[in-house]
Amino acid sequence: MDALALAFKGRRVFVTGHTGFKGAWLCLFLARLGARVTGYALAPAGTPTMFELARVGDTLERHHIADVRDQAALRRAMIDAAPELVLHLAAQALVRHSYADPVSTWSTNVMGTVHVLEALRACPSARAALVVTTDKCYENQHWPWGYRENDRLGGHDPYSASKAGAELVAHSYRSSFFAAGGPLIATARAGNVIGGGDWSLDRLIPDAVRAMQQGSALPVRSPHATRPWQHVLEPLHGYLLLAARLLGGDTSCAGAYNFGPDAADNLSVATLLTLLQAHWPQLAWRLDGDQHTAKEAALLYLDSSKARQQLDWQVRWPLATGIEQTAAWYAAAARDPGGARAFTEQQLEHFCA
Template identity: 90%
Template sequence: MDALTHAFHGRRVFVTGHTGFKGAWLCLFLARLGARVTGYALAPSGTPTMFELARVGDTLERHHIGDVRDQAALSAAMVEAAPELVLHLAAQALVRHSYADPVTTWSTNVMGTVHVLEALRACPSARAALVVTTDKCYDNQHWPWGYRENDRLGGHDPYSASKAGAELVAHSYRSSFFAGGGPLIATARAGNVIGGGDWSADRLIPDAVRAMRQGSALPVRSPNATRPWQHVLEPLHGYLLLAARLLSGDASCAGPYNFGPDAADNLSVASLLTGLQSHWPQLAWRLDGEQHAAKEAALLYLDSSKARHELGWQVRWPLATGIARTAAWYAAAHASADMRAFTEQQLEHFCA
């Protein structure tokens, strides 16, 4: 963490998607490291939101409300901020929603990435960029072993396929426009993240929190589906380690990286719910009769050996700890605690 503080203190960083769940946590992490952050994203949606509860806007030098599909506004905001590093997290991130609105999913995830990298080309201060995608960018063969960075990209649903497209966009720009110099570009692929502050619709833990508060049973589509669960701070730590190497000028790191949990933390949905029930005994769930309405992968693992060996990244909290921290965050929010202080306290525990 001292090395990360040295790498980021005083650095100008441009974050897209900063009003979202992962983006808000990332901004607080960067603030702890002393970075000067500009955010560009859509307005926080729904009530409550992590961005508002944790008062993330107070940590920013600039806070732009905008769409990554708006090339002119995005480029103007980036040039004004003059960042050394761009972290691109803005996305349409829900599998089921991608079936309902594939056009927005494709335009945001693919053309949004094109617009970010076009803005990067016109930003002379930029030295590095990290495009965040997902573990679902792989062509899922339902293997019982982890996918590695050189495995084939793909995806059946619009979300997964569009994220594979974002990976191809990053590769194309790296090869076509920045091969002879300019900003170094990497991509990061993480698994299913949990943690306090996620209020998105159609996600397991936010849905569980809402069902519990309503006194109803949580409908579960695919209890046997296995996912690489991890606390949100785990991949964010990896992103920052990778970004620090890019900022140092290490061109060997300009490529794709997986950030997934240890093998023991690849659990089924039912097993994760059982872990949550140890903190929330009132949590109840039932099988949803609509479980086959949209095709979702039943099995997906990540092999993160590259990140461990090349970046020194390792899991700091086993999943049991991540579940406990997640439950504690929502309990504090329900009790109307100071969520900025509570969130920063959890961040300090992670960094320690």
């Protein structure tokens, strides 16, 4: 991690979506590296949240509660922060919610990305930007092998399709406005992340935590669906390696990258729950009778060879370790909510070591 510390120490970084689960972990990672972070996002949703429990706001130089769909506010905030790097994570990130509210999903994920890149055009300090999308941006062919960065984009549900749209937006801006100079733009596609501090609705582990707290069985829609599970720090490490190369002016890295787990960690929902039960014996689950109300991919793998070869990115925690760390985080937060920040930093130190 010494090279990353050299790359980010003192750097001005603008992070959208910093109040979310993944964004909160990213801000703490950047703080550890000595970066000067400005956050721009909606207020933390629900309670508790990783952002509030881990006191992420204390690590920020600026903290904007605003919407990426507000183009004028976003532009002002970015210009005021004068970042060298922009990390765009703000999104509507839930598949089932995208069926319930497709308009906000499309407007946030596509036009929000347009607004970020438009603000980037007006920000002379910026040297690089990374747009975070998802493994679900690929048109799912149900192949038994991993998707590569040059495979066809698409998506049946509004969330997946809108993230494919965000990829096209980034490619268009890179080709149309930054081809002859200016900030280098890359996109990052990661799989299903787990980790302490996620309380989002309609996600497997947060739903499992709530079910255990209520003493009920977790309803599971698709127990045989396979996903590329990984601890949240794995893709974040990849994003930072990629961003460091962009900041260094490496034009060969201005493109799309997958950050997925090793093949052995592409597991079914049922298998993941079985592994969790080793740490949470009280966890019980049942088949959800509402399992077919929304179409979701049954099989999805990522091929991350490009990131391994070009960025020297490697998985640090196999999924068994990621599950152990996730279970330990929730247990520690339940015992001592005020110690969530310290415990989070301990896990980050363990990962970086």
